[in-house]
Amino acid sequence: MSRITETSPLLAALARKPHERTPVWFMRQAGRYLPGYQAVRAKTEFLTLCKTPELAAEVTVEPLETFGVDAVIIFSDILVPLEAMGLEVVFGDRGPSMGDPLRTRADIDRLRIPDPVAETGFVMDVIRAVQDRVAGRVPVIGFAGAPWTLACYALEGSPSRTFAAAKQMLYRAPGDLHALMEKIADTVTAYLRAQVEAGAQVLQLFDSWGGMLAHEAFHEFSLAYCRRILEGLDGCGVPRILFIKGAGTHLESIAKLVRETGTECVAIDDGIPPARARQVLGGHCAIQGNLPPEALFAPVEDLRRRTRELLEAFRGEPGHVFNLGHGITPPTPIPHVRAVVEEVQAWRAGSASE
């Protein structure tokens, strides 16, 4: 894998080293909008797909083969570690959810901190199978959900608009919530370290629901546990990308965390203006983002213009990684994704009309 570390635009950008062009990949790039994925899913249940390394690897590399993106991210589900902790994960019409959400402190105390290789070894097998297929062309990204987001799943059962159960526990029994989150944080840290040992060359931590928290609770329950994991990954040898969705209000606090932990990159959602991200984060870490996923539905010429404008907004920032503000949504038109990749890969910081 030494070859890729020398030539990858993504790895260069994450290290904020000079490189020829801006790298591009997309959150949730392996998914329902792609025909190969649909064909696999037509004959395979979601959780079976996650646990069958050859199929998960096939789905993982489809965006590389289709668009030539600058990274692949392993196909998996953020609930995998929760299942290994002892929770039941089921897959219904509205996506994965918990069969039996946590209700009591005793439920929390029963959870285990699993050995990632022994109990989620199929994810490590996916990474190895992906590496075989990618053959050094681009880096392989591993990932996990952050503790607050996973705690929401564990307590709510399924994605919620209000997160009432999780937020009520936060105020009614904060000690119980801390007990849960400590277990999740230790599980996720070991899980991500195992991904690196299996061959992941970049890690992304997703706190999809961190922005739902009140400001004090955000620090105590989202940021503190992201910090615990990022510190636990220190010295793991690969760059770490932190994505806390909806937390633009707290960007200064995120910048402080990044400086103190040496985190290599922050992914920003589409609510954050690039100029503000550069002002607060620039110089401290790389910045990933932040085209709105729904912009992929714009007419292609308008989409190409928006893509160029975003590249311009990060001109001169060696750490820009082009991505979306959050994940691709299912009916996204494939030619539109291809147009964005073309625009990003054709753009050169040095050759613009200034």
Place this chain on the structure above:
Amino acid sequence: MSRITETSPLLAALARKPHERTPVWFMRQAGRYLPGYQAVRAKTEFLTLCKTPELAAEVTVEPLETFGVDAVIIFSDILVPLEAMGLEVVFGDRGPSMGDPLRTRADIDRLRIPDPVAETGFVMDVIRAVQDRVAGRVPVIGFAGAPWTLACYALEGSPSRTFAAAKQMLYRAPGDLHALMEKIADTVTAYLRAQVEAGAQVLQLFDSWGGMLAHEAFHEFSLAYCRRILEGLDGCGVPRILFIKGAGTHLESIAKLVRETGTECVAIDDGIPPARARQVLGGHCAIQGNLPPEALFAPVEDLRRRTRELLEAFRGEPGHVFNLGHGITPPTPIPHVRAVVEEVQAWRAGSASE
């Protein structure tokens, strides 16, 4: 009503005039957590309740009689203006939704801008019935949903986690979305002006989903239409409260809007630290908020401490209106609400232990 305007802590705070104590009311204070509301709903459907002035007034004043809050907000539904525009509103298990969401430009072009008195006169009757019951004790607050939030309902049908339909239209056919939002903005402006004529003494505009927008779209589709309404209400003679949920990232832009339109108050959600709100908004307008609704589930002594800390955080700000960061959630314990009202009304800026 002249008596109330001289003695109301809420009206004094909204005018940032010196007054004895901080006023307190709660978003969604008339609702499912109250026994009187439950008793009315047991025999009355939701939309019937909205359209029966005596019942709606009874529900509206219950928090005043129960807790002695410093304002009442009329019981109604934010979808009322959409129904008057020609959309079908239905009420199911998960709350009100649209029977037949908008799909095409032709659907949008068919919408009418209703006369508020002729077509939503029952809301004006609610205000008059509430004024009869309140008898000058506290101000009566009228309200409406902001155009982006109402457009989301009109396009999605029901509350959504992703707002996919509305956001896709934003990029795929922005002209269609603007056409829809202009009609909604004009409808809402007339609707709120009619509420003032019927006796509303304060108005609150709710953009519950403004914070879901990407940063450029936020300015173009949330803020611009809030501005249009606030400007349209200029000179209406009552203070205006603007609440855009999830928009802490854009607080400086909101402050600019407030300065330019003379808007009297900004309600802040619980993601925004009070110190930041004071720094950005203080001196320009009153600030309403921002106890997390879920903090009402904390043990009472902890809740009282949080209440005092929030009051302290706004010490010296004559424009602080104590409220939640968003609406009360249904299973909130009544004694906890009472404890917050007691703490706020007992607190004096001049008598603290400093």
